Amino acid sequence: MSTATPPEITSDTPVTPQAHDAARLRPVRRRGQKGPLATALSHGILVVASLIAFFPVAWLVFLSLGPDKDDYLHPGGIWGKATFSNYSFVLQHTQFFDWLKSSLIVSLGTTLIGVLIAATTGYAVSRMRFPGYRKFMWVLLVTQMFPVAVLMVPMYQILSDLQLIDSYLGLVLVYCSTAVPYCAWLLKGYFDTIPFEIDEAGRVDGLTPFGTFARLILPLAKPGLAVAAFYSFLTAFGEVAFASTFMLSDTKYTFAVGLQTFVSEHDAQRNLMAATAVLIAIPVSAFFYLVQKNLVTGLTAGGTKG
Numbered sequence: 001m002s003t004a005t006p007p008e009i010t011s012d013t014p015v016t017p018q019a020h021d022a023a024r025l026r027p028v029r030r031r032g033q034k035g036p037l038a039t040a041l042s043h044g045i046l047v048v049a050s051l052i053a054f055f056p057v058a059w060l061v062f063l064s065l066g067p068d069k070d071d072y073l074h075p076g077g078i079w080g081k082a083t084f085s086n087y088s089f090v091l092q093h094t095q096f097f098d099w100l101k102s103s104l105i106v107s108l109g110t111t112l113i114g115v116l117i118a119a120t121t122g123y124a125v126s127r128m129r130f131p132g133y134r135k136f137m138w139v140l141l142v143t144q145m146f147p148v149a150v151l152m153v154p155m156y157q158i159l160s161d162l163q164l165i166d167s168y169l170g171l172v173l174v175y176c177s178t179a180v181p182y183c184a185w186l187l188k189g190y191f192d193t194i195p196f197e198i199d200e201a202g203r204v205d206g207l208t209p210f211g212t213f214a215r216l217i218l219p220l221a222k223p224g225l226a227v228a229a230f231y232s233f234l235t236a237f238g239e240v241a242f243a244s245t246f247m248l249s250d251t252k253y254t255f256a257v258g259l260q261t262f263v264s265e266h267d268a269q270r271n272l273m274a275a276t277a278v279l280i281a282i283p284v285s286a287f288f289y290l291v292q293k294n295l296v297t298g299l300t301a302g303g304t305k306g
Contacts, residue, residue, distance in 0.1 A: 095251065119228070175235055234284070240257060259273055
């Protein structure tokens with residue numbers, strides 16, 4: 001039985017209207033457009049990555065529902081006796097609200113002072129050409145290379161001489177020394193993306209350099225300022241080493257230090273620690289909600305120019 005050989009299609013072969021319509025209706029994939037399999041695979045990877053990132057948070061919330069301090073050793077038993085008693089105990093019988101007050105004072109103070117210093121520094125380096133302006137930014141970068149153990153003793157001596165041990169202002173200044181160099185680099189890169197013509201327009205209108213910075217540049221730099229504020233807030237909110245060394249009064253402990261009171265040499269109340277950790281996440285989540293509109297834009301825009 002012989003099979004018919006299909007005719008060879010050449011440039012001279014006439015194209016029928018039916019073939020032309022079929023070719024026109026066939027979907028054409030654009031350059032860079034993923035196929036269905038690639039799209040499904042990328043979505044699957046994102047779902048798995050999201051579950052991996054969410055699992056520690058969900059596990060912490062689950063452990064906080066166990067009434068006994070040793071429930072973390074047998075987590076399966078929590079299902080039958082889950083309770084919110086740990087949260088009520090933390091709110092009523094610990095210094096939770098003192099820790100909250102201290103954390104907010106230190107974190108918001110670091111955010112306000114640190115972002116103000118970093119913004120003026122980044123703007124000056126971005127717009128002004130003073131002697132050593134490039135080396136100045138590298139000096140700021142070098143300050144980030146020293147470990148906490150090396151900085152602890154000299155900082156303690158400085159704060160002791162200034163009588164700022166066990167004070168909110170002393171801890172805020174310490175955290176600013178950590179947050180300002182990074183935020184200055186971040187905001188310098190963001191200010192570089194703002195056209196110089198805006199500064200020139202401000203000078204034509206009679207604004208001083210600071211007036212141009214405050215009235216024209218800062219409103220345009222809200223995404224970058226949001227990222228700097230979020231970084232400064234988290235730096236102060238979650239730091240442990242400096243806070244546990246420089247804050248001596250238990251009423252001035254921050255959350256990070258207050259969590260340590262649930263663990264001693266002979267006892268560990270991990271259920272209360274888990275409940276406190278969940279409550280601690282609320283202020284951070286609220287602050288993130290306030291700045292999240294500008295956060296993604298600020299993270300990417302500063303890297304377009306050097």
